[in-house]
Amino acid sequence: MSVAFQDSGRSALATVRHGLSLTPEFHKGLAGTLVLAVVATIGKVIVPIAVQQTIDTGLKTGTPDISYISRAVLLCAAAVVITALCGYVMNVRLYKATEASLATLRVRGFRHVHDLSVLTQNSERRGALVSRVTNDIDQISNFMQWGGLMIIVAFGQLLVATVLMFVYSWQLTLLVWVCFIPLMIALPRFQRWLSNAYTIVRERTGDMLAAVSESVVGAAVIRAYGAERRTSDRIDIAINANRSAQVRAQKIVGLVFPLTEIVAAAAIAGIVLVGVRLGLSGDITAGRLVAFLFLVTLFVSPLQIATEVLNEAQNAVAGWRRVLGVLDTPPDVADPGEEGVSLPRGPISVAFEDVHFAYPGGAPVLRELSVAIPPSARVAVVGETGSGKTTFAKLLTRLMDPVDGRVTIDGHDLRDVRFSSLRERIVMVPQDGFLFDGTLADNVRFGRPSATDEEIALALTELGLADWLEGLPEGLSTTVGQRGESLSAGERQLVALARAYLADPDLLLLDEATSAVDPATEVRLARALDGVTRGRTAISIAHRLSTAENADEVFVFDAGRLVQRGPHADLVREPGVYADLHASWVSAARS
Amino acid sequence: MATKVTSAVMRQGLRVLGVAIRTEKTVFAAAVLSSALYGGMTVASAWALGWATENAVLPAFAKGEVTAGALWISVLLIVGTALLKALGVAGRRILAGVLQYRMQARSRRDVTKQYLRLPLSWHQQHPTGQLLSNASADAEAAWAPLAPLPMAVGVIVMLVTAAVAMVVTDPVLALVGFLIFPAIAVLNLVYQRRLSPLATRAQQLRAEVSEIAHESFDGALVVKTLGREDLETARFERRARELRDANIAVGRVRGLFDPMLEALPTLGVLIVLMVGAMRLSAASITSGELVQVAYLFTLLAFPIRALGWVLAELPRSVVGWQRVQAVLDATGSMDYGRSSVPGSGAVGLAVSGLSYSYGTAEVLHDVTFEVAAGRTVALVGPTGSGKSTLVQALGRLVDPDKGEVRLDGVDLREIAYGGIADTVALVPQQTFLFDDTVRGNITLGLDVSEDQVWAALRLAQADGFVAKLPAGLDTKVGERGTTLSGGQRQRIALARAVVRRPRLLILDDATSSVDPQVESKILYGLRHLNAAGTGEQDAAGRPDDASTVVVIAYRLATIALADEVVYLDRGNVVDRGSHEQLLERCPGYRNLVTAYEREEAERAAITAEEEEEEVVA
Numbered sequence A: 001m002s003v004a005f006q007d008s009g010r011s012a013l014a015t016v017r018h019g020l021s022l023t024p025e026f027h028k029g030l031a032g033t034l035v036l037a038v039v040a041t042i043g044k045v046i047v048p049i050a051v052q053q054t055i056d057t058g059l060k061t062g063t064p065d066i067s068y069i070s071r072a073v074l075l076c077a078a079a080v081v082i083t084a085l086c087g088y089v090m091n092v093r094l095y096k097a098t099e100a101s102l103a104t105l106r107v108r109g110f111r112h113v114h115d116l117s118v119l120t121q122n123s124e125r126r127g128a129l130v131s132r133v134t135n136d137i138d139q140i141s142n143f144m145q146w147g148g149l150m151i152i153v154a155f156g157q158l159l160v161a162t163v164l165m166f167v168y169s170w171q172l173t174l175l176v177w178v179c180f181i182p183l184m185i186a187l188p189r190f191q192r193w194l195s196n197a198y199t200i201v202r203e204r205t206g207d208m209l210a211a212v213s214e215s216v217v218g219a220a221v222i223r224a225y226g227a228e229r230r231t232s233d234r235i236d237i238a239i240n241a242n243r244s245a246q247v248r249a250q251k252i253v254g255l256v257f258p259l260t261e262i263v264a265a266a267a268i269a270g271i272v273l274v275g276v277r278l279g280l281s282g283d284i285t286a287g288r289l290v291a292f293l294f295l296v297t298l299f300v301s302p303l304q305i306a307t308e309v310l311n312e313a314q315n316a317v318a319g320w321r322r323v324l325g326v327l328d329t330p331p332d333v334a335d336p337g338e339e340g341v342s343l344p345r346g347p348i349s350v351a352f353e354d355v356h357f358a359y360p361g362g363a364p365v366l367r368e369l370s371v372a373i374p375p376s377a378r379v380a381v382v383g384e385t386g387s388g389k390t391t392f393a394k395l396l397t398r399l400m401d402p403v404d405g406r407v408t409i410d411g412h413d414l415r416d417v418r419f420s421s422l423r424e425r426i427v428m429v430p431q432d433g434f435l436f437d438g439t440l441a442d443n444v445r446f447g448r449p450s451a452t453d454e455e456i457a458l459a460l461t462e463l464g465l466a467d468w469l470e471g472l473p474e475g476l477s478t479t480v481g482q483r484g485e486s487l488s489a490g491e492r493q494l495v496a497l498a499r500a501y502l503a504d505p506d507l508l509l510l511d512e513a514t515s516a517v518d519p520a521t522e523v524r525l526a527r528a529l530d531g532v533t534r535g536r537t538a539i540s541i542a543h544r545l546s547t548a549e550n551a552d553e554v555f556v557f558d559a560g561r562l563v564q565r566g567p568h569a570d571l572v573r574e575p576g577v578y579a580d581l582h583a584s585w586v587s588a589a590r591s
Numbered sequence B: 001m002a003t004k005v006t007s008a009v010m011r012q013g014l015r016v017l018g019v020a021i022r023t024e025k026t027v028f029a030a031a032v033l034s035s036a037l038y039g040g041m042t043v044a045s046a047w048a049l050g051w052a053t054e055n056a057v058l059p060a061f062a063k064g065e066v067t068a069g070a071l072w073i074s075v076l077l078i079v080g081t082a083l084l085k086a087l088g089v090a091g092r093r094i095l096a097g098v099l100q101y102r103m104q105a106r107s108r109r110d111v112t113k114q115y116l117r118l119p120l121s122w123h124q125q126h127p128t129g130q131l132l133s134n135a136s137a138d139a140e141a142a143w144a145p146l147a148p149l150p151m152a153v154g155v156i157v158m159l160v161t162a163a164v165a166m167v168v169t170d171p172v173l174a175l176v177g178f179l180i181f182p183a184i185a186v187l188n189l190v191y192q193r194r195l196s197p198l199a200t201r202a203q204q205l206r207a208e209v210s211e212i213a214h215e216s217f218d219g220a221l222v223v224k225t226l227g228r229e230d231l232e233t234a235r236f237e238r239r240a241r242e243l244r245d246a247n248i249a250v251g252r253v254r255g256l257f258d259p260m261l262e263a264l265p266t267l268g269v270l271i272v273l274m275v276g277a278m279r280l281s282a283a284s285i286t287s288g289e290l291v292q293v294a295y296l297f298t299l300l301a302f303p304i305r306a307l308g309w310v311l312a313e314l315p316r317s318v319v320g321w322q323r324v325q326a327v328l329d330a331t332g333s334m335d336y337g338r339s340s341v342p343g344s345g346a347v348g349l350a351v352s353g354l355s356y357s358y359g360t361a362e363v364l365h366d367v368t369f370e371v372a373a374g375r376t377v378a379l380v381g382p383t384g385s386g387k388s389t390l391v392q393a394l395g396r397l398v399d400p401d402k403g404e405v406r407l408d409g410v411d412l413r414e415i416a417y418g419g420i421a422d423t424v425a426l427v428p429q430q431t432f433l434f435d436d437t438v439r440g441n442i443t444l445g446l447d448v449s450e451d452q453v454w455a456a457l458r459l460a461q462a463d464g465f466v467a468k469l470p471a472g473l474d475t476k477v478g479e480r481g482t483t484l485s486g487g488q489r490q491r492i493a494l495a496r497a498v499v500r501r502p503r504l505l506i507l508d509d510a511t512s513s514v515d516p517q518v519e520s521k522i523l524y525g526l527r528h529l530n531a532a533g534t535g536e537q538d539a540a541g542r543p544d545d546a547s548t549v550v551v552i553a554y555r556l557a558t559i560a561l562a563d564e565v566v567y568l569d570r571g572n573v574v575d576r577g578s579h580e581q582l583l584e585r586c587p588g589y590r591n592l593v594t595a596y597e598r599e600e601a602e603r604a605a606i607t608a609e610e611e612e613e614e615v616v617a
Helices: A012-021 A030-058 A066-115 A118-122 A126-133 A135-168 A170-217 A219-224 A228-256 A259-280 A286-328 A389-396 A419-425 A440-445 A453-462 A466-471 A489-503 A519-530 A546-550 A577-590 B007-023 B025-063 B068-117 B120-125 B128-142 B149-169 B171-218 B220-225 B229-281 B287-301 B303-329 B387-394 B419-423 B438-443 B450-459 B463-468 B486-498 B516-532 B556-561 B579-585 B587-593 B595-616
Strands: A350-358 A364-373 A378-382 A404-409 A426-429 A507-511 A537-541 A553-558 A561-566 B349-358 B361-371 B376-380 B402-407 B424-427 B504-508 B548-552 B564-569 B572-577
Touching: A012 A286, A030 A066, A030 A135, A030 A286, A030 B229, A030 B287, A066 A126, A066 A135, A066 A286, A066 B171, A066 B220, A066 B229, A118 B220, A126 A135, A126 A286, A126 B171, A135 A170, A135 A286, A170 A219, A170 A228, A170 A259, A170 A286, A170 B068, A170 B128, A219 A228, A219 B120, A219 B424, A228 A286, A228 B068, A259 A286, A259 B025, A259 B068, A286 B025, A286 B287, A350 A389, A364 A389, A364 A561, A378 A389, A378 A546, A389 A426, A389 A507, A389 A537, A389 A553, A419 A426, A426 A489, A426 B220, A440 A453, A440 A489, A453 A466, A453 A489, A489 A507, A489 A519, A519 A537, A519 A546, A519 B587, A519 B595, A546 B595, A553 A577, A561 A577, A577 B516, B007 B025, B007 B068, B007 B303, B025 B068, B025 B149, B025 B287, B068 B128, B068 B149, B068 B303, B128 B303, B149 B171, B149 B287, B149 B303, B171 B220, B171 B229, B171 B287, B171 B303, B220 B229, B229 B287, B287 B303, B349 B387, B361 B376, B361 B387, B361 B402, B361 B564, B361 B572, B376 B387, B376 B556, B376 B587, B387 B424, B387 B504, B387 B548, B419 B424, B424 B486, B438 B450, B438 B486, B450 B463, B450 B486, B450 B516, B463 B486, B486 B504, B486 B516, B516 B556, B548 B556, B564 B579, B564 B587, B572 B579, B572 B587, B579 B587, B587 B595
Parallel strands: A378 A537, A378 A553, A426 A507, A507 A537, B376 B548, B376 B564, B424 B504, B504 B548
Antiparallel strands: A350 A364, A350 A404, A553 A561, B349 B361, B349 B402, B564 B572
């Protein structure tokens, strides 16, 4: 079992092809868009043709043939308008198709991240995960709407120019290409320099942002320890390193970009030198020669932007890889969906049958666990850090699947229960009560989206939190800030608990969910959450052994094994892990 | 938010540019000179081509022979102007970059210095996300127009030169130019004015989509455990769709104007050919001059858009600048006095009449208590009673609205900058570690020996796991210490405080993520440290190595450390005294600290009752 994101190792082309195959919106009408792009590109050679016609036919006799020139100019003007129109329609079609397809890809990627197991989600930093559905997709969209289009336009432009040049003079065409070919060969190298430089810029920007964030996130600690100067120095170093990297990349751009101008000038000089001699032998007309001077300018812009386009192409492929990396990663803890069973609500019985668990490539963290929890039981799970009690919780809530053995509820393997049914019946409250940026009511309502404000207030009252709610400046409408940071750690836990309480599951699992709450409130909460009258099962993992004293049964974990179980009163009397834990807790809490 | 190019925004925008020009005079001047060289040489290259056509190409076709001199002069002119133009382009691009990035870096340094200077209360009023974006996106936007600015100046040089060149060549053809070029400029201005608000909206939505993804993935565990994936996907999809539509709206405007901007100069060249042919037949110009003007049109068509780019960036620049400036202009700095806390060893702490409000909500009211030097006081109170705010005032992270805090009689506000940090160490509830080594996080630049660092780690019960880290003390802890567990981070933070041998140590529930067994060892160490010291006494007769300790606690073990307890409820000191005294006379306190025992007792009573009932039954 691998938890990391997949990297298919596909080639660039295969990546793009696979990426496009996932977005049917992009294919629809693609051929039409391409035809329009080709027509729009032809617009670029109108000027050279007009110049050539004017000089060679209109000015042939020495006195300008005004009527011919007028006809030619009008015809060309009509062509300009038509190609511009094609350009407009092509652009709009391209934007619509790419944006529609990328929006689909974005939403699919987002959903898929949520479908992945906790282990997979945690294998990557959150920021990087977010990038996979934001920046990476923006990069693809930039490329499709600009770089990719430019590649087509540039190829078209070079092709049309070359064909026209060839018609005018094959010798001069050869000359122009000989001038430009070394530059074209050097382009990939320039692009590599630039891409390396940009990679460094991105890294430095990341460092800079991280350093800057310390001055904001660490505001309290910096002040408490008088570390302003030190932090300021660290930030300045990061900011200046970022600036240096940016300037370095800019230097590469600044030096490579004008090279094309010099090469073009060399080509033009060559055309004048050679063209005049060709003219003498009657191989080329004056108009065609002058038209060449205009045609050479068509080589300049594609080559000037080539490094940038290549760079974007590379970024887009990398972006695609990373987006596909999400979609290609199968959810290792998957929802059985339609094939799964939906269980009726009501008292729930749980059983672990010879369950083993180890993290991929790691030592076993839970071994030979066989235990049954009857309906409506109150269970406390205790043990030192690393004893396996959190793993137990994650297996029970199916955040992970056992490597061996099975976990059942009401006799059904968890893997066969539909997520919609499972999440309705079993809810876990983790230690870090994550809150969304919104009001207190919004956050509690997350537990049951249909709940009214009255129901939310009632839930808080039932939990004994009415006094606390009253003390808040705006009651239920109090905004909690990003991640709930406007509230204290204890208050965040209160909201997280109320959220789970409102969800009203058949089994409520608390993983250190009241660690930052004061004892009186904790006891009140514990009593409300027990839900004995409702027939709910309550399982608590806690440092504070008061929970264990009140439980019907205590599970004691040690080094990945369930070493003791039974009521507190019994366990505390027999020598063993529990008695030791309890003794040290009592000395801490009651001394 | 300003998104349109109005005249007010233009004026402000130009003022912002003026700031950059004044700050980086030399770079700006050099960039503009390069760009002027580029502009002049662009016109010159068209003139060189016209000269070559007139004097080398057409005569050769007319006379049937080559004038070697004219041919080589042509080559020299064409290559020479191109080289100078290339030099101008390189200089312009590089120097424009230097100008832009220097100003960005300057703003970022200024903004972060301000973040570090402003008091914590200011930080508490501003969301983290906003402050981060002030230093990154806003600083970038403020100086974004600097990138195309030198080019725009060069284009103006180019246009003036071209106008002169065209007028000199032929006033009638020049007239075509005077019609077409302003038309391009106006069209581009219209383009940018239409595009700018749409692009800003798309940018805004892009940020919102990213925010939703960030929040949703941060809360992934909650989403999963409550089975709210559909709800979250729907929330994300709504915004992603809006972004899609906003991008398409941008595409429509781009799709319309880009081909028009390309077609306009092409039409200009065609008009030049038409008019030029007539002028030729009137013998007012030569064929070479016709080619020169036509070529000039093709060369000028693109650069002239640079004027529009600068204008397009101005609204964003003005907004960015204003946001950066708002930070730089923020007042409410914390003033420092000149005093220091006299003597050494533990200090006495006196809080009197202290009140503090967040906005209109008063969280602390008339708080008064003293702690004698070397004593330990436990602050106890229910969740949300104002304990954390109080300890922030003790470490002068915030200044009280009313009342005062004194260390050995010296008001905190009279103490010189750095004086409090030398005396007081506060371990906040929320651990914060820097992206630095373990050692760096503990010393924070303080000059302490390796032995002292290890001693502090031992006291914090962190020596064991630190020794096992791959590079020991020199192991990098990652951004905000992500490579460590919560309990490990707390212990590093504790070591950071202890290594300073603070004269006042403040612990804000600083061991909440630590196992109880480990916690009791830490507490034992603290008490031991406090009681022992070096045994020597200073003039005032107190141990010179001891600390005064203020600790926020719920656990009886922690409370037992304390010589005195201050019980806080809803921002008021309800009672103070020894644990036993409070237990006896303060119902709130008794209720709080004996919650577990009462719970147990009640349960026992219920069980007994039930058993009794069973017996009766």
